[in-house]
Every structure is written in C-alpha cells, then in structure tokens.
Amino acid sequence: MDYDSLFSADTASFMRSPVREIFKRVDLSKIYSFAGGYPSPDAFDLEGVKQSALQVIDRYGSKALQYNATQGIPELRQALSERYGVPLERVQVTTSSQQGIDVCTRVMVDPGDVVLTSNPSYLGALQSFRSYRAHIVGVPHSNDDGEFRARYEQAIDQCKRQGRKVKFLYMIPDFQNPSGETLPLSQRRLLVELAREHGFVIVEDSPYRELRYRGHDVPTIYSLDPDCVLHLGSFSKILAPGLRLGWILGNPQLLDQIYVCKQSLDLCAPVLDQYIATQFVTSGRLDANIEKIKGLYSRRCQGMQELLARYMPQGVTWTRPDGGLFLFLTMPQGFDAVKFYDRALDNGVAYVAGSFFHPDGSGLNTMRLNFSFMDLERIDKGLQLLARLIGEELDALGLRCDAGQ
Amino acid sequence: MDYDSLFSADTASFMRSPVREIFKRVDLSKIYSFAGGYPSPDAFDLEGVKQSALQVIDRYGSKALQYNATQGIPELRQALSERYGVPLERVQVTTSSQQGIDVCTRVMVDPGDVVLTSNPSYLGALQSFRSYRAHIVGVPHSNDDGEFRARYEQAIDQCKRQGRKVKFLYMIPDFQNPSGETLPLSQRRLLVELAREHGFVIVEDSPYRELRYRGHDVPTIYSLDPDCVLHLGSFSKILAPGLRLGWILGNPQLLDQIYVCKQSLDLCAPVLDQYIATQFVTSGRLDANIEKIKGLYSRRCQGMQELLARYMPQGVTWTRPDGGLFLFLTMPQGFDAVKFYDRALDNGVAYVAGSFFHPDGSGLNTMRLNFSFMDLERIDKGLQLLARLIGEELDALGLRCDAGQ
Structure with a gap:
C-alpha cells in the first residue's frame, strides 16, 4: 500500500x-x-502521590475514574484559581503543557502565519509550530532594552512587508529553555506594548517559574496584561511529569476556542491524576x-x-x-x-x-x-x-x- | 483586542x-x-485501581512518575502486544482513543480530503474530522452485501469525480456508536477489498468490542488485513475513562508518523496511569x-x-x-x-x-x-x-x- x-x-x-x-x-x-x-x-514525593491516590479514590469513589469536564475537574480549576489568583473562568486544564502549546498553535496558526520566538527557544514548541507550518521567526536576545525592542519591531515589520500575519509571540520568560536566562520586567513590559500595538497574543510558557534558587520573582507577563497573554503552567517540574498535567490561564474568549478544540483532542485531561494534583495543591504538599x-x-x-x-x-x-x-x-x-x-x-x-x-x-x-x-x-x-x-x-x-x- | x-x-x-x-x-x-x-x-474496580497504584509506585518508584517513551511505556506495549496478538512494533499507546482518532486525522487529512463514515457515526470522530476541514461522506448502511458495497463504491466514485482524495474510512464495526449494531464479517471483507482497490486506510474504532452480551465475536477488520487498517482500542469502557488511555495497532510506517506527531501533542501518555493499566492487564484484573x-x-x-x-x-x-x-x-x-x-x-x-x-x-x-x-x-x-x-x-x-x- x-x-x-x-x-x-x-x-x-x-x-x-x-x-x-x-x-x-x-x-x-x-x-x-x-x-x-x-x-x-x-x-x-512518592509517598505523597501514593497517599493522595488512596485518599482521592476513597473520597471521590467512581468520580475519580469517570469522564469529567473538558475544562478540567472543578476541584483542580478552583485550586489553580486560588493558587495563582486568577478567576475560575480563566483556567483551562491541559493534558501536559505541551498540549497547551499545541492547542494554542492549532487555534491560531494557519500555514505561513508567523510565530515570533526568542532565538534560541524550546525545541518541543518549535516542533509544534513547525508541524502546523508556521513561519517561525526567532529574535536574538539583547540585554539593552532599546535594542531588544528594535529587534522585535524589525522582525514584525519584515513579516508585515511579506504580507504575513503575526499570530503570537512565544516566550519562556523565567529560566528559559534552553538558555536558563530570565527576562527583566522592562522587557516583559515592552513585549506587552508590542503585542497591543500590533494585535498579537503572547504565549507565556512558564514551567520553571516556581523553581527559583536566588534573586526575586519578576511579575509574569500575564499579570501585566491578562487579556493579551495566554499563560501556560505545568505540574511536570514541580510535582511529576508522569501525571501529564498543565493549565492555561487566559481571556475566556480565547479559552473557549481552546476548550472546543480540546473536546476533539482528548475529551478531558486524566481525571485520577487531576484529583491527585488537586490534593497536592490544597494539602500544602505541593509547596x-x-x-x-x-x-x-x-x-x-x-x-x-x-x-x-x-x-x-x-x-x-x-x-x-x-x-x-x-x-x-x-x-x-x-x-x-x-x-x-x-x-x-x-x-x-x-x-x-x-x-x-x-x-x-x-x-x-x-x-x-x-x-x-x-x-x-x-x-x-x-x-x-x-x-x-x-x-x-x-x-x-x-x-x-x-x-x- | x-x-x-x-x-x-x-x-x-x-x-x-x-x-x-x-x-x-x-x-x-x-x-x-x-x-x-x-x-x-x-x-x-476501585479497590483494584487503588491496589495497583500502590503496587506500581512501590515497584517502579520514580519511574512511575517520570517522563517516558512517546510510543508508550514498554511494559504496557508488551502487555497489549500479548493480549491482542500483535507484534510490539505495531503498538502505539495514545492519551485516550479520542486522541487516536485525532492523530490519525491529523497525519492524513488536508482540508477537502474525504473521510468516509457510516451514516450515522460517532460524534466525537465527526468533530475531529470537521476540525481538520475534512469532507465527510456518510454512507447509509444496508444489510444486503451487494447494496452495501454499491453504496460505498458510489460514494468513492463521486469523490473521485469531484477530484477529492479518500484518505480513510472510519468504522466502528462492533456495537456501533450510536446505532449499537455490528458489521457482519462479509461486509468487513468488502471494506478491506475497497480499501485495497482504492488505496485508502480503514480506521477501525473498537472501544466496545470486549463488551459482547450475546452471540459470537466477529473478526476485527484489522485481523483481515493489518496493513490497511489502523485499529483503535481503549481502556475507557473496560477499565476507566478517567485514565485517558487508548492504543493504536497498525503498520509501523503509519505508526511512525503518528509517533512523531504525538511528540508535539503531549510527549507521552500519562505514565502512572499506564503502569496501573499494565498491572490490570497482566494480573488478570482486567478480564x-x-x-x-x-x-x-x-x-x-x-x-x-x-x-x-x-x-x-x-x-x-x-x-x-x-x-x-x-x-x-x-x-x-x-x-x-x-x-x-x-x-x-x-x-x-x-x-x-x-x-x-x-x-x-x-x-x-x-x-x-x-x-x-x-x-x-x-x-x-x-x-x-x-x-x-x-x-x-x-x-x-x-x-x-x-x-x-
């Protein structure tokens, strides 16, 4: 054949x-x-996962093994909403934050559309962008804010001259993969300005944010403008990648497209895993x-x-x-x-x-x-x-x- | 915005x-x-899931919570290979068989390509096909083999006249969703003949096959020609949908595209759930x-x-x-x-x-x-x-x- x-x-x-x-x-x-x-x-925390699995099966019974809502189980969405100080309708659970990247690309990118990234950027994201035939434009970093802005503006202008639409900018602002570097607040602000000015979304991928070993937290890009940013979080690095659980925080209108798309991707994220993760968040085990x-x-x-x-x-x-x-x-x-x-x-x-x-x-x-x-x-x-x-x-x-x- | x-x-x-x-x-x-x-x-089997979770965490330790292979954990692939009598290289684990449907569509369908289905057919599959802008052609069933074949041939001919390529035929041969009806062996054979003749694949969706209440098993379409069929299986109806685990059996060349695609979809299926499912299969609990x-x-x-x-x-x-x-x-x-x-x-x-x-x-x-x-x-x-x-x-x-x- x-x-x-x-x-x-x-x-x-x-x-x-x-x-x-x-x-x-x-x-x-x-x-x-x-x-x-x-x-x-x-x-x-092997013992914690074990205990949590027992507890959620005892507490929720068949619910822990049944289908559940495409947005995520209500208990986990509530826990994430409280943990990250975001309204409930802005929380979508994903089957890994890799799925978060994939579904954002799927609902926004047609072949030839531009995804702006830092240069270098996360391989798994590039894989996903390529798989939808995005035109990926990697912008090299500069520590100088003026130069930083100029480089992004130049890239955007060039795309416009080529008649290409910039759909989103993909950024890992905290302890970037692969560089390990963190974007200063001034540059996060510049990116939001550019997004507003040119009408694109920022996909802020944030799997490492809670693993800071020195210095002080820089505000998330999402916190600077929750309506032009889709913030991707993950349990992979702070709890366990084997649970395949992440989340997207964002404007409900954007999340609604993602929600409908996710219905046909996998109906819902793993349910037992969601209950275990909820137990971790609410019991203090995660912290x-x-x-x-x-x-x-x-x-x-x-x-x-x-x-x-x-x-x-x-x-x-x-x-x-x-x-x-x-x-x-x-x-x-x-x-x-x-x-x-x-x-x-x-x-x-x-x-x-x-x-x-x-x-x-x-x-x-x-x-x-x-x-x-x-x-x-x-x-x-x-x-x-x-x-x-x-x-x-x-x-x-x-x-x-x-x-x- | x-x-x-x-x-x-x-x-x-x-x-x-x-x-x-x-x-x-x-x-x-x-x-x-x-x-x-x-x-x-x-x-x-709440008690079984609980015991299995304990056992796999004790036995596999951190491996039960770590990333694992995109094809699926070797233990589960081995167990499925033995259970269904299929070589290991023909087994791909999926994060739900809904993902199986989605990923098959993604690797085969360009906008306007034809997916043949029975009429009616499973809603979640239609959702997925539509989301890739497939041209879905629903073929009404006939109990008469001659008429059955004629209807499919007519549909295929019409697509050809429209210059459309039939990429695959989607079929739930056992206890169909929504009709509950089962396709007789003669009609399964006819479909394989048509697939061979016209060069398309059959996606055989089989989540209910093991839930037969009377009568005798009919051979799977996959068993009639393993190289022109992608067979989708699922733990949702026989173990628990909350685990979000399914599998695809098929030709390694087809599975390879699906494997590469799955890397960017979610890296791998839920790992703890895969170990639990393996434990169910190998211990006899599933049967x-x-x-x-x-x-x-x-x-x-x-x-x-x-x-x-x-x-x-x-x-x-x-x-x-x-x-x-x-x-x-x-x-x-x-x-x-x-x-x-x-x-x-x-x-x-x-x-x-x-x-x-x-x-x-x-x-x-x-x-x-x-x-x-x-x-x-x-x-x-x-x-x-x-x-x-x-x-x-x-x-x-x-x-x-x-x-x-």
Whole structure:
C-alpha cells in the first residue's frame, strides 16, 4: 500500500525530537545525561502521590475514574484559581503543557502565519509550530532594552512587508529553555506594548517559574496584561511529569476556542491524576515539594557552575541561571555540537545540540546542559568527561584558546 | 483586542459536542440521563485501581512518575502486544482513543480530503474530522452485501469525480456508536477489498468490542488485513475513562508518523496511569472486570429492550444491540429530536439527538440512548417519562400511529 500518498501536507514539516530520539538510542541510567529536561528521581514525593491516590479514590469513589469536564475537574480549576489568583473562568486544564502549546498553535496558526520566538527557544514548541507550518521567526536576545525592542519591531515589520500575519509571540520568560536566562520586567513590559500595538497574543510558557534558587520573582507577563497573554503552567517540574498535567490561564474568549478544540483532542485531561494534583495543591504538599526540589536543584545548579569553571577549556562560556533546569554552553565559533554529538555519546555523555533550539538553525557551537536529573557526583564525572572531549575536539579543530593547559 | 482575527481557518469548522454541552447545563445525578457514553459507576474496580497504584509506585518508584517513551511505556506495549496478538512494533499507546482518532486525522487529512463514515457515526470522530476541514461522506448502511458495497463504491466514485482524495474510512464495526449494531464479517471483507482497490486506510474504532452480551465475536477488520487498517482500542469502557488511555495497532510506517506527531501533542501518555493499566492487564484484573461489566450491562441492555417494548408508543422502533453501551431509537418521520430536546431536559430526561451523528444532518427523527450509566430502576423510570413525553409530542404533531393507546 502506498502510504506516502495518504499523509497530510503538515507531515512534511514534522520534526523528530532529537531529545526523544536520544532516549530511543541509549539507556539513560548507563550514561551521563545532560540531555533531557527530566526531574531528578529524588524530586518526586512518592509517598505523597501514593497517599493522595488512596485518599482521592476513597473520597471521590467512581468520580475519580469517570469522564469529567473538558475544562478540567472543578476541584483542580478552583485550586489553580486560588493558587495563582486568577478567576475560575480563566483556567483551562491541559493534558501536559505541551498540549497547551499545541492547542494554542492549532487555534491560531494557519500555514505561513508567523510565530515570533526568542532565538534560541524550546525545541518541543518549535516542533509544534513547525508541524502546523508556521513561519517561525526567532529574535536574538539583547540585554539593552532599546535594542531588544528594535529587534522585535524589525522582525514584525519584515513579516508585515511579506504580507504575513503575526499570530503570537512565544516566550519562556523565567529560566528559559534552553538558555536558563530570565527576562527583566522592562522587557516583559515592552513585549506587552508590542503585542497591543500590533494585535498579537503572547504565549507565556512558564514551567520553571516556581523553581527559583536566588534573586526575586519578576511579575509574569500575564499579570501585566491578562487579556493579551495566554499563560501556560505545568505540574511536570514541580510535582511529576508522569501525571501529564498543565493549565492555561487566559481571556475566556480565547479559552473557549481552546476548550472546543480540546473536546476533539482528548475529551478531558486524566481525571485520577487531576484529583491527585488537586490534593497536592490544597494539602500544602505541593509547596513542601517545591521547597525540597529547590534545595536539591539549587545545589546542583551552583555546583555545576563551579565544576564548569574547574573543567572547561578556556573559550567555553556558559549562562548563570537563577532557577530552572538548564544552562547553555557556548564553544568557540567553528565548533559543531551536532557533529560532535556522536563522539560524546560513544564516550558515554549526552547533551542536546544548541542548534536544535534555534529556528534558523544557527548556534552550531552551543549545547544545552541539564542539571536537574543527575546528582552532583555524576554531574562532576560527566562534566569532567565532557570537558575532556570538548578540549580534544577544540585541539583537533585548532580552536583551543588556552594552548598551555 | 480583536481575537477573531487571530483564529486559524480550522476554528471556523470547530463543532461543540452537544453531549459535553449538556453536561455543562445539567447535573447528571439529578436527571435521567440516557445521554452520555459514561460507564456505570458500578463498573469501576476501585479497590483494584487503588491496589495497583500502590503496587506500581512501590515497584517502579520514580519511574512511575517520570517522563517516558512517546510510543508508550514498554511494559504496557508488551502487555497489549500479548493480549491482542500483535507484534510490539505495531503498538502505539495514545492519551485516550479520542486522541487516536485525532492523530490519525491529523497525519492524513488536508482540508477537502474525504473521510468516509457510516451514516450515522460517532460524534466525537465527526468533530475531529470537521476540525481538520475534512469532507465527510456518510454512507447509509444496508444489510444486503451487494447494496452495501454499491453504496460505498458510489460514494468513492463521486469523490473521485469531484477530484477529492479518500484518505480513510472510519468504522466502528462492533456495537456501533450510536446505532449499537455490528458489521457482519462479509461486509468487513468488502471494506478491506475497497480499501485495497482504492488505496485508502480503514480506521477501525473498537472501544466496545470486549463488551459482547450475546452471540459470537466477529473478526476485527484489522485481523483481515493489518496493513490497511489502523485499529483503535481503549481502556475507557473496560477499565476507566478517567485514565485517558487508548492504543493504536497498525503498520509501523503509519505508526511512525503518528509517533512523531504525538511528540508535539503531549510527549507521552500519562505514565502512572499506564503502569496501573499494565498491572490490570497482566494480573488478570482486567478480564475479571470485563466479566463483571458484561454481566451488569447485559442485564441493562436486555431490560431496556423489554421496557421500550412496554412503554414506547407504536411507530417508535429501536435497534437490538449484542453489546456495547447504546441503542438507537427512531420515531415517525416528522418528529424532531433536536427541537424536542429542551422539553425532555426540562422534564428531567436527557438523550442525544440522532442528527448530530449524521454527517449530512439527517436523522432528525432519531435519538441515541445509553444503557450503561443508570441502573435498571432509573432506566425504567426514565423510559416511562421519555415514552410519555414522546407520545405527547407525537400527539401534538398528529403523528401517533396507535391512536387507541
């Protein structure tokens, strides 16, 4: 049978996740993996999930296993509404925040429509945008507010000249994936101004926000203008990714389209999982778990910085995140992290090449490193190995800055 | 903000589920509901789910809460592979079989492409097809094999003349939703012949197959030709819909596109739920539960037939299913089940109007009645009420056949 003639036009733009492909190739437990965005196995409150499962089945009985509302079970929506100080009609539960990204794209993007992103940006989001044949425009960051605004304005103007409609801007303002960096308040305000001025929505993806290890919270973009922002939240990094639960906060008119779309996507999010998550939120277990996780990851984040400084060859630089799960490594120009990847994996260490996060395919000399999954001992050994391999590669390429080392 | 200008072209074809809208309007426990496809609250093995949750968390620890493979956790795929006698590489786990329908449509259908269905067919599938702007062609059933084949051939020829490509045929061969009827083997064979001849796929949706109350199993369409059929299965009716778990069996080349698509939809299906479901399959609990459910629903199905015969006015007919959750009621021509609906609901009884299941909007004089959700006592009272209201409506319309009653 000729299947190829049956596939939709969208499929030609489907992109395999290099992260998920890595996990098909190797057993994570047998290598040093800086690759995934996996929480630490120690980050899960196993006993709490167990107790919560028992409690919700005893308390809700068959309701815990039955179909429920497409918007999410009322109990969880109420809990999220209270936790984040948002009216109930502005809360939609999603089956993972990846679904949040997907459904936002689905209800807004026609082929050729523009999605603005930072450059680099989250791979899974780029995958989703591509799968709907969005025209993705990645805008490089600038620390200078004037330059920052100018870059976005330039990108928007260019799209307009091409007759393309900007549908939304996708942003992870807190401890960005992959860079680990946080957008200052002034730049969040600028983005809202631009959205208002040019009539597009901001999709604020915020899975790491509650994992801050130092410094102070910056207001969410959503809080600056709840009617031009769809705010995506997730239980994956603060409770457990295995529950596949996230949420969208936003204007009811936008959420209504998302709600109707979600009916045909999966009817409703996993119900038992929603009750378990509700139990976590309302019992205080979630806050306790977040505190535990912050302690754990904070040490790994700090330790990683120190180990990078100790092991990495000169000329290699990295970001210094205040939270989240990732930092971003930059090698000298000429280094190719995609090509280098097989050598690293053969030697037992994995990362994600930075170019996969760049919509324009740039950033060949960069890589994303995760610091949440492994303990510090393994981070230490893994980084020693990775640094040695990078050094050898730089030597082979004649790119080493510190010839004396 | 002008949101309307931001919505994708697909959204204009989104269709609200009348079933889900009913559930927004009324409290199910306060009315006689023949509307949903809800399992009976008594159909859930609450103790089994509780024990399984404990066991899998104890046994798998953090793995039960972590991310896992997009194809599904290996343990569940293995269990499904063995249960249904299908090679492992032909098993893809989905986050509900509604997702199975959605993802099959997404990887195959461009706007204007044809999806063939029976007429009537499952509402949630029609919603999904419409949301991708498929050209849905509903083919009325015939018990005569020659006529059955002729109708499908005629539909296919007409699509070809219109320059439209038939991408797949969607079929619920066992205890169909909404009719409750089962496709005989000869007609399953005919469909496979047509698919081969005209180069399209058959999406065989099979959520009720294991709930047979009398007669003998008919081979699945998948078993007749595993390379031209995508077989969708579900735990919703045999274990619990709240787990949101289904599966697709099919040719690995087709599954590969679905796998890549699913990466950007939600990364993976709920993991704890997958472990719980695995535990159910491998421990024998699932088979025990199916036996229990069959006993329960079989009595309701049979009882419903008897009560319909007792209460319904002459001129009202219904299907006699051998399994599943539904039967289909036909009133005399001229009866409008959509218009009648408000009156029924105001009087405390709910159903789904049959026209919603007809892609061409026909079937105004039909309704779908569910017999799994309520116990026989409530079915009795609800049917008495419904029959009285239908009788009054027939009187008002001058459509009653049995004037003497």
